Amino acid sequence: MDEIKVLYTEAIDLLKQLIAIPSFSKEEAATAACIASFLQKKQIPFQQQGNNIWATNLHFDINKPTILLNSHHDTVKPNSGYQLNPFEPIIKEDKLYGLGSNDAGGCLVSLLACFVYYYGKADLAYNLIIAATAEEEISGKNGVEALIPQLPPIEFAIVGEPTLLNLAIAERGLMVVDAKTTGIAGHAARNEGENALYKAVKDIEWIRQYEFEKVSELLGPVKMTVTSFNTENKQHNMVPASAEYLIDIRVNELYQFEEILDKLKASLNAQITPRSTRIKSTLIIPNHPIVKAGESLGSICYGSPTTSDKALMPFPALKVGPGDSARSHTADEFIYLLEIEKGIEFYINLLNEVL
Numbered sequence: 001m002d003e004i005k006v007l008y009t010e011a012i013d014l015l016k017q018l019i020a021i022p023s024f025s026k027e028e029a030a031t032a033a034c035i036a037s038f039l040q041k042k043q044i045p046f047q048q049q050g051n052n053i054w055a056t057n058l059h060f061d062i063n064k065p066t067i068l069l070n071s072h073h074d075t076v077k078p079n080s081g082y083q084l085n086p087f088e089p090i091i092k093e094d095k096l097y098g099l100g101s102n103d104a105g106g107c108l109v110s111l112l113a114c115f116v117y118y119y120g121k122a123d124l125a126y127n128l129i130i131a132a133t134a135e136e137e138i139s140g141k142n143g144v145e146a147l148i149p150q151l152p153p154i155e156f157a158i159v160g161e162p163t164l165l166n167l168a169i170a171e172r173g174l175m176v177v178d179a180k181t182t183g184i185a186g187h188a189a190r191n192e193g194e195n196a197l198y199k200a201v202k203d204i205e206w207i208r209q210y211e212f213e214k215v216s217e218l219l220g221p222v223k224m225t226v227t228s229f230n231t232e233n234k235q236h237n238m239v240p241a242s243a244e245y246l247i248d249i250r251v252n253e254l255y256q257f258e259e260i261l262d263k264l265k266a267s268l269n270a271q272i273t274p275r276s277t278r279i280k281s282t283l284i285i286p287n288h289p290i291v292k293a294g295e296s297l298g299s300i301c302y303g304s305p306t307t308s309d310k311a312l313m314p315f316p317a318l319k320v321g322p323g324d325s326a327r328s329h330t331a332d333e334f335i336y337l338l339e340i341e342k343g344i345e346f347y348i349n350l351l352n353e354v355l
Contacts, residue, residue, distance in 0.1 A: 007113040011110060012340065014109050015101065015105045015340070018100065018105050018109075019089040019096075019101055019105065025074040025075075025136075025138040028051040028073055029051055031073045031074075032052070035053045035073060035132045039053070042116055049147050049150050051073075051135075054132070054150075055129070057120075059120075059122050059123075064124075064126060065125075065126050067126045067156060067158065067354075068129050068156075068157040069111045069114065069128060070157055070158070071161070072108070072136030073105070073134065078099050078331075079330060082331045083332055084332050094338065095336055096335055100333070101333055102323040102324065102327040102328055102335040106339060106343060107160030108132055108160055110344045110346075111160045112130060118355070125354065125355050126155065127152070128351075129152070133309065136309050139276075139278065143312075156288070156290055156318070157316070157317040157318070158350070159310045160320070161310075161319050161325070162323030162324050162325050163319060164324055165322060165342065166300050166301070166320065167300065167301045167318060168303070169291055170216070170219050170281070170284075170304065171307060172251060172252060172306070173250070174249070174307050175251060175257050175275075175279070177247040177274050177275070178246060179203065179246070179270035179272055180271045181199040181200045181243045181244075181270045182242050182271070183198075184239075186239040188238060188239055193239035196240050197243045199269040200270065203245070206268065207224050207268075212260075215252070218302065219252040219305070222250065224247055224250075225247070226245050226248075227248050228246035229244070230244050230245070253281040255281070258277075279311045281311075282311055284316040288316060289353075290354060297346065321343060322339040322340055323335045
């Protein structure tokens with residue numbers, strides 16, 4: 001279709017512009033302006049909340065249910081292994097290189113192209129909202145979480161993240177926990193005190209061996225990993241009175257964070273303090289109409305080990321998009337040009353199944 005080819009060309013041009021603009025989390029004002037300019041040129045009215053840009057379809061009807069199309073325009077900082085300039089969009093061997101090309105620029109421009117395709121069409125079964133949001137890479141509070149209260153009620157969302165166009169219907173939650181054991185300081189030579197470090201070691205061994213009972217068919221077991229350890233001691237002859245360690249916990253959809261915390265408190269010597277309980281595990285039911293629509297296009301359902309803004313949405317959300325999650329945050333990040341073309345076609349066809 002000629003219209004798809006035009007949308008594809010415009011999407012590539014926009015992605016090149018976005019790559020050329022540094023947009024680290026909390027520093028996305030320039031890419032927000034770039035996306036706003038794109039919509040202005042399309043004569044599509046938009047609204048802005050912080051560094052979040054959003055727009056509704058031309059024939060928006062408050063009496064209809066609404067689908068949210070969402071992806072992010074912030075990036076991580078470039079991997080130290082970069083050989084190319086991360087902010088120079090380079091096309092080579094049918095790949096577009098540049099920071100954010102795969103995560104999640106390709107998804108974002110594909111969703112924007114899809115929105116443009118449907119923008120002026122009348123008699124749709126759903127309203128459409130496109131939202132290009134900030135701070136996804138740090139799960140920040142000024143991204144989609146801040147935008148959602150400004151939006152009309154959402155029936156469900158399509159979240160653009162690189163999934164090889166397969167359907168991430170479930171996603172692991174993330175909870176980071178600070179743990180601190182306490183003892184009594186003493187001189188190491190005189191066998192004094194109560195060693196907080198030994199208490200922490202026992203805790204860590206329990207964490208390493210413990211297996212939560214409920215295992216998800218989509219996401220597997222809950223995974224706990226101790227990723228940092230520290231005591232206040234700077235000298236060899238002092239029994240430490242406190243020890244601190246950090247636990248990275250990836251939670252499947254069968255557990256609430258409160259259940260995990262209750263088990264830790266009952267089993268460990270440490271005082272347990274979660275840093276956040278915002279990044280919850282999510283599941284969109286396999287027989288949801290948008291999931292069935294994706295399956296009809298040949299995509300398969302799976303559980304994603306990585307987190308996204310899907311975790312912050314209080315309504316059903318399907319994570320799907322062009323690109324490969326394995327390329328995210330890597331040196332010399334790239335996306336295949338064909339993946340973007342296929343992504344635009346996929347999103348259009350996916351919505352056509354329900355609109």
